[in-house]
Amino acid sequence: MEAELSSPGAGVPTLPQPVRGDRVRPGGGSSFHSMWRELLPVGRHPDSRGYRRFAWTGADAECRDWFREQAEGRGLGYEVDRNGNQWAWLGDPAAGNAVVTGSHLDSVPDGGAFDGPLGVVSSFAALDELRARGAGFTRPLAIVNFGDEEGARFGLACVGSRLTAGHLTVEQAHRLTDGDGITLPQAMAAAGHDPDAIGPDPERLARIGAFVELHVEQGRALDLSGDQVGVASAIWPHGRWRFDFRGEANHAGTTRLVDRRDPMLSYAETVLAARREAELAGAVATFGKIAVEPNGVNAIPSLVRGWLDSRAADQATLDTVVGGIEKAAREYAEAHGIDLAVVRESFTPVVEFDHALRDELGRILGRDTGLTVPVLGTGAGHDAGILSGSIPTAMLFVRNPTGVSHSPAEFAAEDDCVAGVEALADVLEGLACA
């Protein structure tokens, strides 16, 4: 699907083409359109129509050039930090208590246009909107593009913010390698960034009083509630579990059904149990990857290994869901004479966004309308989640009627994007202006 703004699938741009580097910047809505159209072709694959903006590649460099042009075109102080994150400053960074907004410009393989870029483009547009309003800033304001958020190339998400927050050591980062055997330091150096400079950046974080990330919603909660914009409550706890079902390999033609110890049956029943448990709890559970041995068409498997990804709004619910799936799996395995081992391979606890900042956003956004802004949890990770342990962070979500994410079908309507810009401008004005 074409990622145009006017409607899903719209083909020919109907808005005037922008002049690159144009210094005349009217309010946020119109500058949003110009910037959006500038970025739209960058890194888009002609066949899939999805985006391939991977960290430290040519497409990434084009996105980063675009960011620098936006910063310099607005007279903002531009800098790249030690971890390759880009910053555009209005006011003196050293003054402290800065309000920071932004997101990321990289993508997953064949990703959509909105995940990441919507937040960065909306940040510049919100600044334009505030300038058009004649807002007076009492705190420094910065717009940030965090590097390598999706982790598409080196297999680890949020590398830029993890390094900055000290959640990823330099040694761990230096060992990251892409599919072609190129290490992160090699890729950084090839792109002109010093890989020996990377590391924790507490001084930079100490300048920041609040970070607000606007992001396209990666689900349909706002579509279902009829709201254009929402505020994030928390990032759901999530984890991965490996289920090893071991039976007995045998001939698919000569082995009577009653004589079989077929682990595929227990696995299949467990997949259905995962769906049932998740539905009952209002959570999600997915078996998206499977390995079978000996993996022959005419062989009863000896081993079926399935990976469960499960996420829920809180820890107790997630424990209930995964516990229920494991209990069901053990019952099915026993019934079929199968040995079962369950291993938790990774786990990320709940990330609660700063309550005071979240409530402040709700107050600011409800001020004119008197309406209550919806507060949503999310099952996806973000830089704002990584930074939430170091500084007060919050997120705004913009409606995505398809609910699809990490795919070219990801979408946000023009009106909703503009509503997002206005909401972000209101938030920044409420936080950073007199």
Ligand SMILES: [Zn+2]
């Ligand atoms: Zn994102």
